[in-house]
Amino acid sequence: MSNFSKYNPLVYTVKGLCRVCYTCVRECPVKAIKIINGQAEIIDERCIACGNCVIVCSQGAKTYYSSIEKVENILSNNRQKILCVAPSFAAEFSVIDDYKIFVGMAKVLGFDLVTEVSFGADLVAQAYKNVFENEKIKSVITSDCPAIVNYIKQYHPELVEFLAPIVSPAIAIAKVLKEKYGEDSQLVFVGPCVAKKAESNSFDENLTFSELRIMFENHKIGSENVEKLEFDKPISGQGAFFPVNHGLLKSIDKTEGFGNGEVITAEGKTKFREAIQEFENGVLKNQHLELLCCDGCIEGPGMSVKGGKLVKRMKISEYVKSKLNNLDEKEWEREKKEYSDIDLSRTFTANDQRLPEPSIEEIETVLVSMGKIQDKDMLNCGACGYETCKAYASAVVEGLAETEMCLPYAIEKLHKSNEELHLSNKQLSDTKSALKQSEKLASMGQLSAGIAHELNNPLGIITLYSSILKDELSAKSEIFGDIEIINEQAARCKTIVEGLLNFARKNKVNLKEVNIVDFIKKSFKSFVKPDNIDLEFNCELDNTIVSIDSEQMMQAITNIEKNAVDAMPNGGKLSVNIKDKGDDFIIEITDTGEGIAKENLEKIFTPFFTTKSMNKGTGLGLPLVYGIIKMHKGKINVKSNNDLKQGSLGTTFIITLPK
Incomplete structure (x- = not known):
């Protein structure tokens, strides 16, 4: 083993x-x-x-x-090989109508003898009957299911003394076969149970039904053309009922209580734990427990056929009825008597695997870290694998679980991460745009300075001589109007050149402390406000003293305010709001004008780009604003809507500056 x-x-x-x-x-x-x-x-x-x-x-x-390789090695030697078959084989190989075909297949595989574990169940059933009828024994827990035994030893060690001191049917048949066929015989158990593989060293190896099926397939052994053979002795009787619910009682041929105690049966991972807990709490006084970890052995993990529990029970019942109808009772009783003196006793040792109970504070700390503070936050959805949020938090404290296992928490964390990622991407995009704009402005600044210097002198001469000609000509002269146009356009060109020079020269700031409230109010006097436009100003700063270059910043703010007024030819409202943002402050300038088209938003800080008519804009105002804000180590963003379907029209310039 x-x-x-x-x-x-x-x-x-x-x-x-x-x-x-x-x-x-x-x-x-x-x-x-x-x-x-x-x-x-x-x-x-x-x-x-x-x-x-x-x-x-x-x-x-x-x-x-997998025990397949070791069993193959056993089959290849010259020693006598015995296969011990658990009674649930009838549910596993249900497509084989005659059990004798199954026995024949096992012998073709290489086993010399094929016996039934259910004879061991017959002996064990008698031992349990003796225990149940013993007036001195008030309560006992059956010990034939190794998973149940493991559970009690590891998680209810105080109940080990209540485990029936009786071996399982598998161990019982192993003792019988060693006595009957010799100690040198090699025994292989096959059944639906994984825990049997580690139950004892009574067998040389343990197979599950799934593994036996694989071996049949590997050796190409089918039910066709196989000799029908009977199970080898000892023959079994009612012990074949063992793998189903109440199987022990049916094997004893009893359905009611024994002595002072009633036998309560429970099967399945939830019911057997509830029964043990109630037994430990004293609710089930003077009761015997017949427990199976699976929903009957016919639902064990070593079964290759899943589901269809009722069909499996029916197959077991049909097999047992057929078996009992053809049972040689005298021979069965003789063999039971022959092996009645075999030692079926067993002892158990506790193996406590319980973890220390986490404190309430530790559990609450974990819950709070996942945003579970109030009762309504405890969804108890079970997605993590634990029945309640508190049970899950306990598992986290015990080191069995991780906080990421909580699905609602993980989803919320994912949403938060997505939001942060979206914000980071936006900030990166804004930074790239700002860098691109800065590079563009730097290049344009150098170009503007060169152009301005080259144009300044010729423009001065044109302006001078056009003014002289205008003064010398009579207003009635045919060319007076032409000279006047030349003079006006030369003056306009001079304004553009001055703008270019200003744009090129803005490369440093002279910071001074300024009262921002007084500063904004002063900016309102720098432009002509039409009567159909309302002004609104609000400041949320506790300390209104900030450090800015008042001359350059005044130029930037009034430029935006003038643009806002120009955007509201039919009237509206111009709002200026100052907000606090930690070490920074924000100036928001909002108009209710016609808005900026989406396709133009990315171009508004580009030199010489303007949507105004030829004589009203040079396209240098906002680039100049952008440069001034950047020299203050600030940021400027624009939000605008020119589509009524999307909401109110208007534009907001958001300027963020260090205090």
Whole structure:
């Protein structure tokens, strides 16, 4: 028999296949699974080998130790080889109408003898009957299911003394076969149970029905053309009822209580735990417990046929009825008597695997870290694999779970990360745009300075002589109007050149402390406000003293305010709001004008770009504003809407400056 340990586990995770769905965590009755590096790893020392995780894992990430290779080695030697078949074989190989065909297949595989474990169940049933009828024994817990035994030893060690001191049917038949066929015989158990592989060293190796099927397939052994053979002795009787609910009582041929105690049966991962808990709490006084970890052995993890529990029960019943109808009762009774003196006693040692109970403070700390503060935050959705949020938080404290296992928390965290990523992307995009604009403005500044210097002198001469000609000509002269146009356009060109020079020269600021409230109010006097436009000003700063270059900043603010007025030819409202932002302050200048088209928003800070008529704009105002703000180590953003379907029309310039 294989020796199992942390380095040679009975049940384990196939790394890479686990999709971390937490189904195995949810189904494990003892929470012997820990999420490590994105994989649901089984904690060997806590595992009771029930195999629930193997049953529920749709990815095949949970599996158990395969005994096929070792059994193949056994079959290849010259010693007598005996296959001991658990009574649930009738449910596993239900398509085989005659059990004798199954026996024939096993012998073709290489076994010399094929016997039934149910004879061991017959002997064990008599031992239980003696215990149940003993007036001195008030309560006992059946010990034929190794997963139940493991559970009590590891998680209810105080109840070990109540475990029936009786071997399981498998161990009982092993003792019988060793006595009947010799100690040198090699025994192989086959059944639906994974925990049987580690139950005792009574067998040389243990197979599951799934593994036996694989061996049949590997050797191309089918039910066709196989000799029908009877099970080898000893023959069995009612012990074949063992794998179903109330199987022990049926094997004893009793359905009511014994002595002072009534036998209560429970099967399945939830019901058996509830029964044990009530037994420990004293609710079930003077009661005997017949427990199965699975929903009957016919639902064990070593069964290859999943589901159809009622059909499986029917197949077991049909097999047992057929068996009992043809049973040689005299021979059966004789063999039971022959082996009645075999020692079926057994002792158990506690193996406490309980973890220290986390404190309320530790649990609350974990819950708060996941945003679970009030009762309404405790969704108890079970997505993490734990029944309640508090149970999950306890598992986190115990090191069995991670905070990322909470689906609502993970989704909220993902949304937050997405928002932060979106904000980072926006900031990066804004920074790239600002850098691109700065590079463009720097190049334009150099170009503007060169152009301005080259044009300044010729423009001065044109302006001078056009003015002289205008003064010398009579207003009635035919060319007076032409000279006047030349003079006006030369003056306009001079204004543009001055703008270019200003744009090129803005490369440093002279910071001084200024009262921003007085500063903004002063800016309102720098432009002509039509009567149909309302002004609104609001300041939220506690300390209104800021450091700016008042001359340059006045030029920037009034430029935006003038543009706002120009955008509202039919009237509207111009609002200036100053807000606090930690070490910065924000100036928001909003108009209710016609708005800026989306396709123009990216161009408004480009030199010489303007949507105004030829004589009203040079396209240098906003680039100049942009440069001034950047020299103050600030930021300027624009929000605008020119589509009524999208909401109110208007534009807002948002200027962020250090205090």
